[in-house]
Amino acid sequence: MALAVLAVGLSVSNKIHKADLRITSLTFALGREDRLEKLQRQLRQEIGRLTRDAERGTKVPDASWNDLHKRITEFKNRSQQTGQSPDYRSQLGSEAAQDEKRASTVFVMVSDQLIETSRSNPSGIKAAMPRFLSALTALETSRSQARQELTSAIWKAADKNRRESRRDIISVLLGGLVIVAIVFGMTVWLRQRLVLPISTVAARLREFRVGENHGNIPGLERADELGDLARGLNEYRNAVESRRTAERRAEFLANHDMLTGLANRLLFENRLSHELARSARTGDIVAVFAIDLDAFKAINDRLGHAGGDRVLKRTAQLLSSCVRGDDLVARIGGDEFAVIQVARAQPAATEALISRIFKMASTSSDEGVAIKMSVGVALSEPGQAGDELHELADLALYRAKADGKNTARIYNKHLKDEESQRVRLARDLENAVSAQELRLVFQPIADTVSLEIVAYEALLRWRHPGLGEIPPDVFIPIAESSGLIGTIGSWMIDQALRAASTWDSKVSLAINLSPIQFRSLSLASEICDAALRWRVAFDRLELEVTESATLLGFQRDDVLATLEKLREYGAKIVMDDFGTGHSSLSNLKDFTFDKIKIDRSFVATMHSHASSASIVKATIGLGKSLGLTIVAEGVETEDQLSALCRWGCDQVQGFLTGKPVESLADAKCSPAFNK
Numbered sequence: 001m002a003l004a005v006l007a008v009g010l011s012v013s014n015k016i017h018k019a020d021l022r023i024t025s026l027t028f029a030l031g032r033e034d035r036l037e038k039l040q041r042q043l044r045q046e047i048g049r050l051t052r053d054a055e056r057g058t059k060v061p062d063a064s065w066n067d068l069h070k071r072i073t074e075f076k077n078r079s080q081q082t083g084q085s086p087d088y089r090s091q092l093g094s095e096a097a098q099d100e101k102r103a104s105t106v107f108v109m110v111s112d113q114l115i116e117t118s119r120s121n122p123s124g125i126k127a128a129m130p131r132f133l134s135a136l137t138a139l140e141t142s143r144s145q146a147r148q149e150l151t152s153a154i155w156k157a158a159d160k161n162r163r164e165s166r167r168d169i170i171s172v173l174l175g176g177l178v179i180v181a182i183v184f185g186m187t188v189w190l191r192q193r194l195v196l197p198i199s200t201v202a203a204r205l206r207e208f209r210v211g212e213n214h215g216n217i218p219g220l221e222r223a224d225e226l227g228d229l230a231r232g233l234n235e236y237r238n239a240v241e242s243r244r245t246a247e248r249r250a251e252f253l254a255n256h257d258m259l260t261g262l263a264n265r266l267l268f269e270n271r272l273s274h275e276l277a278r279s280a281r282t283g284d285i286v287a288v289f290a291i292d293l294d295a296f297k298a299i300n301d302r303l304g305h306a307g308g309d310r311v312l313k314r315t316a317q318l319l320s321s322c323v324r325g326d327d328l329v330a331r332i333g334g335d336e337f338a339v340i341q342v343a344r345a346q347p348a349a350t351e352a353l354i355s356r357i358f359k360m361a362s363t364s365s366d367e368g369v370a371i372k373m374s375v376g377v378a379l380s381e382p383g384q385a386g387d388e389l390h391e392l393a394d395l396a397l398y399r400a401k402a403d404g405k406n407t408a409r410i411y412n413k414h415l416k417d418e419e420s421q422r423v424r425l426a427r428d429l430e431n432a433v434s435a436q437e438l439r440l441v442f443q444p445i446a447d448t449v450s451l452e453i454v455a456y457e458a459l460l461r462w463r464h465p466g467l468g469e470i471p472p473d474v475f476i477p478i479a480e481s482s483g484l485i486g487t488i489g490s491w492m493i494d495q496a497l498r499a500a501s502t503w504d505s506k507v508s509l510a511i512n513l514s515p516i517q518f519r520s521l522s523l524a525s526e527i528c529d530a531a532l533r534w535r536v537a538f539d540r541l542e543l544e545v546t547e548s549a550t551l552l553g554f555q556r557d558d559v560l561a562t563l564e565k566l567r568e569y570g571a572k573i574v575m576d577d578f579g580t581g582h583s584s585l586s587n588l589k590d591f592t593f594d595k596i597k598i599d600r601s602f603v604a605t606m607h608s609h610a611s612s613a614s615i616v617k618a619t620i621g622l623g624k625s626l627g628l629t630i631v632a633e634g635v636e637t638e639d640q641l642s643a644l645c646r647w648g649c650d651q652v653q654g655f656l657t658g659k660p661v662e663s664l665a666d667a668k669c670s671p672a673f674n675k
Contacts (some may be wrong), residue, residue, distance in 0.1 A: 015164055020225035023161075026154045027232030033147055034239040039075050040107075040143075041246055043412060046071065047111060048253075054118040054271070056333075065119055079104035103135075110135040114238065142231040154233075162198050164594060165190060200645055207228065248266035257331040259309060259317035268330035268338055272386040273460050275342050285346040286380040289353070290393035291319070292406040294372040296335040303369065315371055319439055320354025322356040330569045338390070347410060350377050354408045366612045374400040375408035395419050425475060426465060433491050438462050440495050441660035445510065445653045446632060448645050455542060457498035457653065459660050460488070479655040480516050489517045493530050501534040503664065510542040512576060519558050538570035546576045560591055567592075578619060580674035588626065597624050600654070607639060620647050 046068055053060050080101065110132050117128045127296065158402050169190060173183050221227065255267040263271065273284045293299075293315060300308040312335065319329045319337060343349035354375060361371045376397025379390050396411040398419070418563040442456040462470045479485040493511065500509040517523050531538055543566055545559075563573050572594035598619050606613040616632070623630040632644050635654035643650060 011168070017225065020161075020229060021168065023154055023155045023229050024225060024232065026150055026157065027229060030147065030150050030154075030236050030239075031232065033143060033150065034236070034327040036075075036079060037143060037239070037243060039078065040139065041243075043068075043071055043075055043111070044250075047114065047132075051114065051118045051125050051129075054122040056397065057122070060118070065115060069112070070109055072115075076108040079108075100139075100142040100146050103139040104265055107135045107139040138404045151194070151236075158198050162195060165195055165198075165620070197230070204461075228319065238493060260331050261315055262316050262320070262337075263328055263330040265330065265332050268328065268332065269386060271328050272340055272390070275340060276384065276386055276389070279342065280382065284342050284344050286389070287339075287341040287343070287350045287353075288378050288380075288389050288393040288395040289337075289350075290376040290378075291337040291339065291357075291391065292374050292397055292401070293335040294374055299369060307369075311369055311371065317371070318360050318371060319357065322353060322360055327353075338393075343481065346379055347377075347542070348530070350379065350410065358408070371375060372406040374405050376400050376411065377408065378411040392416070403429060420476060425470065426478050426484075427463075429462075429475060429479060429482070429484055429488075432462060433488060435465075437464065438488065438491065439662060440492065440660050442499065442664065443653060443660040444658035445508075445651050446657040447643070448632075448649050448652050451657065453507060453658070454651060455510050456500075456503070457510035457512065457544075458492065458499070459512070460492055476514065480514055483517050485514045486520070490526060493527055494534075497530045497534040497536050500536050500540065505537070505540070508540045508542050508572075509536070510544055510574065512546075515546055515559075518562055521558060521562060523562050524569065527571070528569055529567065539572075541571040542574050543571055544574040544576040544597065563591060567594075588622075593628060595629040595631055597631045597633055597653075598649075603632050603640060603644075603654075604636075606643065613643075616644075616649075617647050620649050624648060 050060050050064060050068060072469045072563055114132045115126070116127050117124045169187050172189070173180075222230065237254045255264060256262065257264045270284070272288065278284070279286050281512050288535070293311070296308065296311070299311055300441070303311070312331070315335075315337065316329070316331065319339060323329055323339060323341070326342070330336050330338045330340075339353070341349060341353060357373075357375065361373060374397055375392045376395065376399065378392035378396060382391055392411045396418065400407050400409040439461050441459050441461055443459060444453045445455040446453050446455060460472055460476070462472075462475050464470050476485070479488050492513075496509055496511050500507075503509075513523075527541070527543070531541065543563075545563065567573055574595040574597055575588075575590070575593045576597045578596045579600040596619065602612045602615050602619075604612075606616050628646075631651040631653060632640075632649050633653050635641055635644065635652040635656045637656065640654075641652060641656055
């Protein structure tokens, strides 16, 4: 009986050993799957990083693309080797192995195509990305199925081993009544050393399958096959947890901006589509805020990209603190942000959020940088698409920037009509010079006492063939924003000097150029060449610069350098619209002007508002103390002329002394000249 029991025991041990080898083999197969998963994850992250760089316009070295191709080829070879392994096919099943092999092949092919698209046509990345994600999902699905089948096989092998072990133990007990003590000892040994650990391992396998984790795997310290199994399963569990963590991280990165943690454009568009569809049922109104930081390039130039990133993070925190919990704040790209707000009480909710944003921005000035932003808002209408609503918000944002920035505008149909008109004018303005639609008129500047004409100011006019006369304050900003101001300004300089070449040499020419032109270092040379070409002395030129716009911002030094060079040539520099900007006195300190022109808004109201009269008199006194010539604009009445004469103003300009004319031969003396 002892020998029989021993034989039975040996048979049981042999079966358990074979089961252990079976489970160990399955575990090794799982390990190969995990290594392929890790290689795939690294490859996916690298593809994502390089394609994002390419889509943003960042130059990606060819070495990086070539290295990525090599890694894809390595992944392809290792996938094929694993799928063709007889041991792997026997454990997993030929059909599942073929599915995984096909998915790997498709993933490699799509990845190569995405890389070629990124290298040759970055704008096509967005269109190619869904196919890449689909191939990636298919590969992960097939690999997940393979893991499930391997896991199931491990569990079945362990369960079968446990059942057979119990059955053999019972057989030993029934057949060995004589040696009960020996059989009992063997039973205790088998239970403590094999059955219970295997049962616990099986329980842990079931936990892996349902995504739970209630305890450690026993037997990790053992040196036998069961210890190998326990350690293999522990590695597998760690790999599963790592994969789940990576999947959650990948899902977050796919829908959020890495710098600020806000929703990205993809999540913003999906959420907007969802909210518009839901609002059709609930009757709520969806508001889209298009937000752009003002002068962000200047912040980057002053603080560097690291400082710019800190400002973007502060802006993200500011916007997030202003919205409600169910609103969405997104970073669309660069310094562009967006907010989705859903409310029934509109536009009251929109106005309240705008108020909170600007109130919070006015108190946020860390690092000495104030956050200033322009905001455009559009409210949804029934049946409106998300991209259309966002475009309308961008249109309102454009108007906010055109109205002086650091403000907000809510879209209405009037804005759309104005934008259509602006687009038409921008298109027609391209051919205005060649079509001879632009012309110059000249308005006299006279001595206040003698009323003798001392200069003419060249003023630009545009007669549109279909719309008639277009005011300069309408088409000049369009020319500046469209980049046409350089061409138009050069034409104006040439035509003005051409006209001045026919005048009395004692009469000066005043030219009021765009602020953008003064920021060009080549402006001085261009004016010098034109003056030499038309033989106009430089001391007859008066170049007017608008102090409220030209001398501000990060290009201030370039403007001052251009003005200084023009003065060296002999031209006079005139500060136009004095008093309307916030840095008038600072500009007088930093640059020596020859003339100051008092803005027409002060002259027009100096008899009806005491403060305007005080400003005019103070400006005249300031100019006298600095040795500057003072010119008053917008003089239209005898009373205005008389007051300016008493206060010591040097020169006047306005309808009283003469209206703008195209030719000096057409000029008519105003009544003031008949005294």
